[in-house]
């Protein structure tokens with residue numbers, strides 16, 4: 001595996017592959033890699049000639065009171081996992097190379113960035129979309145791989161790609177879960193033993209709500225009430241930021257479930273913010 005730290009070198013490496021007619025699959029990450037990330041890498045390897053993985057903890061997408069400093073970092077562990085997964089290139093730039101002094105351009109996707117997580121993390125998606133657009137320009141992927149776990153993130157990136165005619169196929173891959181259903185996340189490392197046990201309430205809530213939906217209960221207020229009740233029954237759930245059913249395209253709450261709806265949840269367990277979602281056919 002080739003390790004590249006300088007954007008210009010990544011740029012030239014990708015150009016070389018493109019000139020040879022090779023397709024490039026790209027998996028952008030913030031590191032502390034787990035099976036969720038590895039599933040995206042595997043898919044990229046299956047579908048492309050070359051797989052580039054980036055690790056960059058992007059300061060632009062963290063709010064001032066968020067966990068940028070504490071965000072888990074494990075470069076040695078990540079490199080070992082990427083070697084084993086047979087990634088071709090690891091692109092791991094320094095912040096000073098990505099955001100040199102004088103940097104002042106940002107990309108903002110409207111409305112859908114302001115809902116769900118966006119309502120609780122002002123500026124977050126602006127930071128995400130800006131770094132993803134930069135990484136797309138540097139890596140020049142044929143396809144880029146994102147996890148369904150961050151459903152809104154994938155939707156916002158899809159919108160940016162469509163609106164700006166970015167020549168990249170955005171591929172969204174299923175959420176990989178722990179044995180008890182908890183969606184894998186680098187932030188799960190923040191949870192102590194009790195919080196970790198409590199966190200599986202999120203998946204249980206999604207599953208039980210999806211069963212209700214499939215049994216014919218399609219009214220938002222009923223389902224939302226049920227979700228709130230389930231989540232608040234867990235004493236370690238400190239805050240429910242959102243828990244409801246949404247239109248998978250617009251991310252607006254829907255009054256009555258139509259063909260397909262998105263059930264999405266964001267809660268704080270202790271100090272840790274966790275999100276999860278499920279697409280359900282009513």
Ligand code: AMP
Pocket residue numbers: 028029030031035036037039040145146147148149150173174175176177183184185186
């Ligand atoms: P992150 O390192 O958290 O920024 O995530 C990098 C990519 O991995 C994003 O596209 C995430 O949606 C994806 N991802 C994170 N957790 C999971 C998971 N449990 N299953 C599948 N993809 C995931």
